[in-house]
Amino acid sequence: MPTDTQPADRRLEGIDDAVLPFQVDALDIRGRTVRLGPALDAVLAHHDYPPAVKRVLGEAVALTVLLGTSLKFDGRFILQTQTDGPVDMVVVDFVSPDKVRAYARFDKAALAEGGVLLTPAALLGRGHLAMTIDQGLSVHRYQGVVALEGEGLEAAAHQYFRQSEQIPTRVRLAVGEEMRPGGGPSSWRAGGLLAQFLPAEAGRARTPDLPPGDAPGGHEALAPEEDDAWAEAQSLVGTLEDVELIDRELSSERLLYRLFHERGVRVFDAKPVVAHCTCSRERVAGVLASFEAEERREMVQEDGRIGVTCEFCGRTYGFAAEEIVEAPPEA
Missing domain, CATH: 3.55.30.10 (Hsp33 domain)
Structure with missing residues (x-):
């Protein structure tokens, strides 16, 4: 009501x-x-x-x-x-x-x-x-x-x-x-x-029906x-x-x-x-943890850290390699 x-x-x-x-x-x-x-x-x-x-x-x-x-x-x-x-x-x-x-x-x-x-x-x-x-x-x-x-x-x-x-x-x-x-x-x-x-x-x-696929040539469907x-x-x-x-x-x-x-x-x-952006450090860490260990190792940058930028709000989250690479994958 x-x-x-x-x-x-x-x-x-x-x-x-x-x-x-x-x-x-x-x-x-x-x-x-x-x-x-x-x-x-x-x-x-x-x-x-x-x-x-x-x-x-x-x-x-x-x-x-x-x-x-x-x-x-x-x-x-x-x-x-x-x-x-x-x-x-x-x-x-x-x-x-x-x-x-x-x-x-x-x-x-x-x-x-x-x-x-x-x-x-x-x-x-x-x-x-x-x-x-x-x-x-x-x-x-x-x-x-x-x-x-x-x-x-x-x-x-x-x-x-x-x-x-x-x-x-x-x-x-x-x-x-x-x-x-x-x-x-x-x-x-x-x-x-x-x-x-x-x-x-x-x-x-x-609403009008979808066009019949088996209709004869030249046939026009009648719209309500x-x-x-x-x-x-x-x-x-x-x-x-x-x-x-x-x-x-x-x-x-x-x-x-x-x-x-x-x-x-x-x-x-x-x-x-x-x-409002729903991203957070915890959410990003959870996403990273879902990757296989080898994939996580490939994400490590030259400075020994992993950086992730949210596409929506532009906020960047940084992690030490040991925080992510050695973390067990999420179930």
């Missing part, structure tokens, strides 16, 4: 680094919005990313937070891309209920060749997007994989829900750089909205007729502009009121999001 059922126009305070769940009963949709400010800056600050890479990673963080905050248990939601574009790998790790970290790998030469004209979709290119839900050692991981075909994360998210969840879903993502007056350092903002059609009558939410409520919801979400999703002067509550006020949108309590 909702903990707050006030109309969205009654809650006008703007909150950064938060996810706001909402519901529109008249259209049978539920969803979430996300606004990221300081938390996104904190994630990006660990690496000297070019602006184009920051945009890609910002979109990935916003999408991961939208999806990860739906977990009803303690666990992780991990988004990872592997593609042929200038940004060939993105990893975002969300630990419920509120912690996120991320990093990207990119080709400087390919990025420079493409210049400023490369969109986030072009930067990713073609490959695949994997979304993993990890509930811990006692439960098997669930992973869904969809193709990235040069259309970006929004399109891939839509394909994921069609293919894996079979829930009619619409996603919008936006990232922007905010310049400070007087020439100070810029900051980054990201926003997103996810809306899902969840009617009580399951038949109303039918789209529900009027979902068609209206998609039309309203489609009016969103990027600037509305990242404007610090436009709260999520006002945004939802603009979109759905004629249908009576309700909002729930906002959920905070923080940038």
